[in-house]
Amino acid sequence: MALDEEALMWVEKYRPKNLGEIVDLRDIVESLKAFMRNPKTMPHLLLAGIPGTGKTTVALCIARELFGQNWKTFTLELNASDERGIDTVRDRIKDFSRYSRAAFGNVPFALVILDESDQMTGPAQTALRRIMETSARTCRFILICNQSGKIIEPIQSRCAIFRFSKLDKKAMTEHLLCIAKKEKVILSVEAADRIVEYSEGDLRHAINALQTASVYREGVVDEKTVLQVIGEASPKQVQLMINKALNGDFIEARKMMYDLIGTYGFSGSEIVRQMQRELLKLSYLSAEEKAELTNVIGEYDFRLTQGANSDIQLSALLAQFAKVGKSKGESN
Amino acid sequence: MKNDLLWVEKYRPKKIADVIGNEEAKASFAEWLKSKRRIKKAVLLYGPPGVGKTALVNAASNEFDFRVIEMNASDTRTEKAINKVAGPATSFVALDKFSTESQGNLLFLDEVDGVAGKEDRGGIGAIIKIVEESRVPVIMAANDPELEKLRPLKKVCLLIRFQQVRIPLIIAMLRRICAKEHIEAEFEALERIAQNSRGDVRSAINDLQSLAGEKRVLTLQDTMVLRSRNKDISMYETLKGFFSAKSLAEAATLLSYSSVDYDDLLLSVSDNLPRRYLDPVELATAYDFVSQADVFRGKIGTENWHLLRYFYNCLAESFKPFEFIFPPIRIITLFWTKSKRVTLEGICAKIAARCHVSRETAKHSFVPFVKIFLERQESNPISSWFKLEPEEVDYLIKMNRY
Numbered sequence: 001m002a003l004d005e006e007a008l009m010w011v012e013k014y015r016p017k018n019l020g021e022i023v024d025l026r027d028i029v030e031s032l033k034a035f036m037r038n039p040k041t042m043p044h045l046l047l048a049g050i051p052g053t054g055k056t057t058v059a060l061c062i063a064r065e066l067f068g069q070n071w072k073t074f075t076l077e078l079n080a081s082d083e084r085g086i087d088t089v090r091d092r093i094k095d096f097s098r099y100s101r102a103a104f105g106n107v108p109f110a111l112v113i114l115d116e117s118d119q120m121t122g123p124a125q126t127a128l129r130r131i132m133e134t135s136a137r138t139c140r141f142i143l144i145c146n147q148s149g150k151i152i153e154p155i156q157s158r159c160a161i162f163r164f165s166k167l168d169k170k171a172m173t174e175h176l177l178c179i180a181k182k183e184k185v186i187l188s189v190e191a192a193d194r195i196v197e198y199s200e201g202d203l204r205h206a207i208n209a210l211q212t213a214s215v216y217r218e219g220v221v222d223e224k225t226v227l228q229v230i231g232e233a234s235p236k237q238v239q240l241m242i243n244k245a246l247n248g249d250f251i252e253a254r255k256m257m258y259d260l261i262g263t264y265g266f267s268g269s270e271i272v273r274q275m276q277r278e279l280l281k282l283s284y285l286s287a288e289e290k291a292e293l294t295n296v297i298g299e300y301d302f303r304l305t306q307g308a309n310s311d312i313q314l315s316a317l318l319a320q321f322a323k324v325g326k327s328k329g330e331s332n
Numbered sequence: 333m334k335n336d337l338l339w340v341e342k343y344r345p346k347k348i349a350d351v352i353g354n355e356e357a358k359a360s361f362a363e364w365l366k367s368k369r370r371i372k373k374a375v376l377l378y379g380p381p382g383v384g385k386t387a388l389v390n391a392a393s394n395e396f397d398f399r400v401i402e403m404n405a406s407d408t409r410t411e412k413a414i415n416k417v418a419g420p421a422t423s424f425v426a427l428d429k430f431s432t433e434s435q436g437n438l439l440f441l442d443e444v445d446g447v448a449g450k451e452d453r454g455g456i457g458a459i460i461k462i463v464e465e466s467r468v469p470v471i472m473a474a475n476d477p478e479l480e481k482l483r484p485l486k487k488v489c490l491l492i493r494f495q496q497v498r499i500p501l502i503i504a505m506l507r508r509i510c511a512k513e514h515i516e517a518e519f520e521a522l523e524r525i526a527q528n529s530r531g532d533v534r535s536a537i538n539d540l541q542s543l544a545g546e547k548r549v550l551t552l553q554d555t556m557v558l559r560s561r562n563k564d565i566s567m568y569e570t571l572k573g574f575f576s577a578k579s580l581a582e583a584a585t586l587l588s589y590s591s592v593d594y595d596d597l598l599l600s601v602s603d604n605l606p607r608r609y610l611d612p613v614e615l616a617t618a619y620d621f622v623s624q625a626d627v628f629r630g631k632i633g634t635e636n637w638h639l640l641r642y643f644y645n646c647l648a649e650s651f652k653p654f655e656f657i658f659p660p661i662r663i664i665t666l667f668w669t670k671s672k673r674v675t676l677e678g679i680c681a682k683i684a685a686r687c688h689v690s691r692e693t694a695k696h697s698f699v700p701f702v703k704i705f706l707e708r709q710e711s712n713p714i715s716s717w718f719k720l721e722p723e724e725v726d727y728l729i730k731m732n733r734y
């Protein structure tokens with residue numbers, strides 16, 4: 001990417017370039033700045049938290065602060081969920097640590113950013129731990145994950161852990177209004193609030209929604225447009241699938257599940273994640289029923305990681321939904 | 333119903349003498365187990381499946397009053413798991429000895445060649461450590477002792493080799509079972525079963541049970557349905573036989589013949605469940621079985637097929653005959669949708685490269701929005717920023733919403 005080429009997705013265009021610009025993460029930023037003042041003291045980092053709260057942004061800012069303009073030369077950015085196996089990760093890290101050994105200024109190491117590292121299996125993580133040990137002299141790792149619990153303990157103990165919680169709603173609203181102003185889009189406060197509410201603390205989602213809304217009507221984003229965007233962009237198939245299953249139409253629900261996997265190539269864990277999200281929005285279920293189904297989802301989320309075929313696990317999960325749906329039908 | 337119990341379980345040997353064949357192996361094992369000062373603390377029994385390795389360990393410990401602490405392929409055998417079970421079991425030898433009649437504990441690791449390098453990382457290392465530190469006898473069983481990863485084990489163990497059991501011995505054994513089950517069997521029928529088993533006692537007993545079924549008399553004619561063990565059976569035949577099986581034993585036998593791809597088999601089974609179980613509660617229960625079978629399948633990995641007999645037992649229980657469909661829906665769906673999926677994956681990879689996210693995140697957090705941009709303004713510069721090809725833009729616009 002040429003340096004002067006302007007990013008067109010607002011999430012990239014307004015991604016903070018240095019730690020000072022980051023929204024609402026004061027404590028984390030303060031501790032990190034201390035490391036930046038004396039990079040030699042920087043340990044491996046583990047950034048954990050829900051999506052869209054700034055983990056990748058923080059990692060990229062660190063890279064920029066450490067290496068300035070040349071950050072790309074000294075930074076290896078990997079995404080664990082995209083790399084096919086630990087071997088690819090290992091080879092790339094090995095090569096990288098070999099060739100970018102040259103220290104930069106007073107920074108005696110190169111940086112490896114491993115995103116979505118909780119997607120790695122246990123054995124892969126064990127291998128990663130070895131890699132971290134063998135390349136400790138030349139590399140610092142920033143591991144990014146959603147759930148730190150899915151990272152094996154030996155890795156956790158080698159890292160300074162930073163937890164990212166949901167972003168503050170007010171800060172998010174302000175940020176959206178600020179972006180809108182720079183883009184010369186008129187954004188009403190109500191519309192901004194709607195977006196924030198919808199994105200559940202995920203700033204990436206919020207900014208994407210804002211940008212999408214801005215193409216509906218040139219330069220104006222009001223509440224109505226936002227609702228329309230939310231309607232069009234939210235995962236309807238998953239909603240429908242849950243409804244079918246709960247109504248006892250298991251075969252139809254399963255067909256939709258096959259479609260999500262087949263046509264769109266969604267992974268099992270992503271479908272489960274969306275099911276969990278959509279489940280909580282269903283108005284016709286009681287709190288107890290939601291709790292019960294959440295439990296079921298948790299169990300099958302675990303089995304997904306253990307099992308061999310995600311569609312079998314998802315089918316079994318839908319069968320559980322149909323069962324709950326049936327007992328609900330009888331009690332009414 | 334007499335089919336409720338698998339005969340291989342029902343007629344499991346209680347004493348060393350009950351284990352048929354492999355006299356030499358039995359003798360050296362018994363000698364090793366009885367001796368007070370063992371030169372080698374561990375023993376590795378190896379040989380083809382179904383010749384009595386596990387049976388011998390259970391029979392011997394029964395006879396000599398050892399308490400067997402067993403781990404087999406259904407347990408995850410990571411270093412941690414092994415230490416958790418084996419650690420305490422191997423150190424508290426004295427207490428047990430004095431307080432009860434028991435000789436104490438005996439650690440039995442069945443199917444050590446199933447300690448896959450992948451899932452059970454550190455497993456072999458942990459086993460060796462246990463052997464070195466153990467104060468109780470450690471017994472291991474494996475099918476293929478030549479496996480590279482077992483090599484370190486071979487150094488610390490006494491090796492005892494098991495061979496295929498001779499046919500006359502198997503025939504005699506089958507006769508004894510027939511007598512106890514009140515079945516009149518023709519000698520030729522039993523001979524055919526025994527020969528067909530190729531020295532695998534377990535499969536011979538399974539065959540006998542499934543052929544006998546509810547019959548009181550077993551003739552040579554009845555055994556004609558037996559298939560040669562090394563002949564492949566197609567997926568279709570496997571499924572057909574599986575879904576029309578009248579008992580657990582019959583299903584288990586059929587599966588042990590078949591060499592179909594197990595993932596395909598599982599998927600087909602999964603496909604057919606809602607046709608068999610119309611009641612949601614039953615369906616959920618049946619699926620739970622299949623789901624567990626799949627978890628198990630995931631743990632075993634692909635290295636050691638015969639371990640799947642655990643999975644058969646678990647799977648076959650959920651089955652009764654019904655009309656089935658084949659091939660698996662998923663395979664058809666994936667086939668028809670492949671080109672679409674590949675296009676979408678390509679688009680996601682481009683988005684991922686631009687926005688520092690994974691392809692998966694690109695798919696759910698970006699694609700729905702980018703699609704709307706492009707629907708609204710086909711010439712939106714965003715497509716060239718993402719370096720999307722015209723056909724990719726076209727695809728996104730025409731794609732159904734998820």
